[in-house]
Amino acid sequence: MPDRIQQQLIEARKNQILDAAAVVFAAKGFHPTTTKDIARQAEIAEGTIYNYFDNKTAILLGIFERMKASVVAQAAPPAADVHDVREFLHTFLYHPLMALKADNFALFRIVVSEMMVNEELRRRYYEQILAPTLALAEASIQEQAASQGRSPANLKLTIRVISGMIWGLMLEHIMGDSVVAERWDELPDFLADLLLNGLTDDKI
Amino acid sequence: MPDRIQQQLIEARKNQILDAAAVVFAAKGFHPTTTKDIARQAEIAEGTIYNYFDNKTAILLGIFERMKASVVAQAAPPAADVHDVREFLHTFLYHPLMALKADNFALFRIVVSEMMVNEELRRRYYEQILAPTLALAEASIQEQAASQGRSPANLKLTIRVISGMIWGLMLEHIMGDSVVAERWDELPDFLADLLLNGLTDDKI
Amino acid sequence: MPDRIQQQLIEARKNQILDAAAVVFAAKGFHPTTTKDIARQAEIAEGTIYNYFDNKTAILLGIFERMKASVVAQAAPPAADVHDVREFLHTFLYHPLMALKADNFALFRIVVSEMMVNEELRRRYYEQILAPTLALAEASIQEQAASQGRSPANLKLTIRVISGMIWGLMLEHIMGDSVVAERWDELPDFLADLLLNGLTDDKI
């Protein structure tokens, strides 16, 4: 069999397993899910899993890598020609907030939970996603600011605050807060406004 | 033995176990920690644990309850006589940010991780901590706003955004971001400024 | 304290424990019952039990000894002057059947169950109860037969069959057979008739 097709088959099988794992992880959590659960959901034998993944944790990592790919794809950054700051902000906020909404909140929860506790996963996330994303945003904004003659000294921290804001709202959503859940769609606007104008009279 | 002293002994033993569990949980995480680990750390027999806690999860809940107690104690609210909004905000932000710093970041991570995945723990957190805290803040701000003739329509969401910001920064800290870690102490000021004035030139 | 009173106190305490154990054994069975259960029921401390009994099994033995005493007391044999065979049989059958009815069927079940499995208990039962009782019955019948000029060659086996019949009916009762349960009171008559006349037309 040509190597190319071979590779595609392997990828297909991996994805089959990851799809199945995503379903059962989302439903039961990482630790409570057994490899038998995954195999059953994927309609393959338990042993087959180990032809494609070293161990259970590697499956979670695999799911994570796919999430990463989708995040990075979406994050492909906000056109250099967005001159309006408000529009820029809105775009910057819109993607992650809506991505998560569309995506599986339940699975996100599982991955984050394990990430907080698993050094390897955390490192990968930081090095491969968080840090590059922050750096990208920083560069993009820096450039724009420079073109307008500004030089924001606290940009690094600002960016972390903004992205932290998103993180925090996701957590509150997960925690079951209904206000956040109900007004999720307003958030891009609301946050952009808050960030631009500060706490105006409607807010505090 | 007088009941009073009896109660104190029981409390002391419970705390001894919780202290030990906090240490090993922080070091290894909840799932990887065995009851044997806890017993060894507490220098008691494994069986003794079960004289004080129903099961392993109950120990985590116990740790959580102690955290709760300390959080609630600190959260005792920001004096009604803080008329300056900036000072008010600063106070509001300062406590949780500094509390966590003092506290065990590692343990916090374990508890949050499990909370994301454990319905019971999540419910307790939401009902006993998050919701009341948000409600308290809301009432306190509402009152102040009213005394000044304002009526902030989006207050509920604002409060969630602000507290989410704190959550998010904690997560970034946990994830190992060095910018956040190094400038942790500046955050109360920085955030208060951001919230009051929006993204000023030093920020973006 | 005089030795006599001392002894009475000890007996009283033992009985208190045995009473409690009988209650919880009857309710839950021997193995599922914990020494804590017994202590709680007896309203004493767990450790106290061990001042009076060597171990959990010794408690069951204690219960058994009390049963034995009551059985032996009742079995005190059927007056030598019962000349009518039917009356003799009736008396012979009546006591054990009715004793069990009055007594705790549930507790009886527990003791028998454990007896089947516990060598020591079984030996004690056989040596101290079953064998003597059978011997007593044998002697008593032998004497009567002799006085009437008969010499029943199979008496030993007959006696075992009759007492086995009682045992078996008890088992069927325990097993939940409703026919046996409902007609329990008729049994002495019914059995006496069967034994004297064989399977008459009303029976087969």
Place this chain on the structure above:
Amino acid sequence: MPDRIQQQLIEARKNQILDAAAVVFAAKGFHPTTTKDIARQAEIAEGTIYNYFDNKTAILLGIFERMKASVVAQAAPPAADVHDVREFLHTFLYHPLMALKADNFALFRIVVSEMMVNEELRRRYYEQILAPTLALAEASIQEQAASQGRSPANLKLTIRVISGMIWGLMLEHIMGDSVVAERWDELPDFLADLLLNGLTDDKI
């Protein structure tokens, strides 16, 4: 692998485990036997047991089911053409008495002991064995009696007495009575005679 062979392998493994369990249960009793004991005797890993049985009790149930199968097979009823009552009785008595003798008395003891104490096992025994067997015997005798113009009013109770007699003799055997043990082979005859003719001079 064909399903048929697959099924046979599973059955074989189950039987291997049941055989092993029967040996160790008979030797040590149900509760004192550990799953490790069973595994060692079966020469398999402890975990393998749980691929075939849900838990330890299910193994006892499995043993019980096999006993049931053998009992039911033997009990296949005493031909309708047995016109002689004595022969009928003899047949009726012979099977269970001899089956037990051939079979493992020790194992029987274990199962009965647990049955007395285990609701589930008791229910199964009563519903699946005792009740049907009694019903079968009743129907069979009823028919024969009817054909001879008789209508035995106490048949139900009679049958219980007879089968109880067998039960009781088994118990006495288990209890270690030597008279019963030594004359076990005579019992079918002896009991048939007793039942037909009542207590004749050789018996009392």
Place this chain on the structure above:
DNA sequence: AATGAATGAGAGTTCATTCAT
């Protein structure tokens, strides 16, 4: 490549028994 039965280390938990008070 796929299978799934077999594995066995190790988990959480129980509880009869001890012993310092």
Place this chain on the structure above:
DNA sequence: AATGAATGAACTCTCATTCAT
């Protein structure tokens, strides 16, 4: 004599992983 907290051996059961087929 009574207590009951402490003990720790021993239990049943789980499950990620292996490997012969």
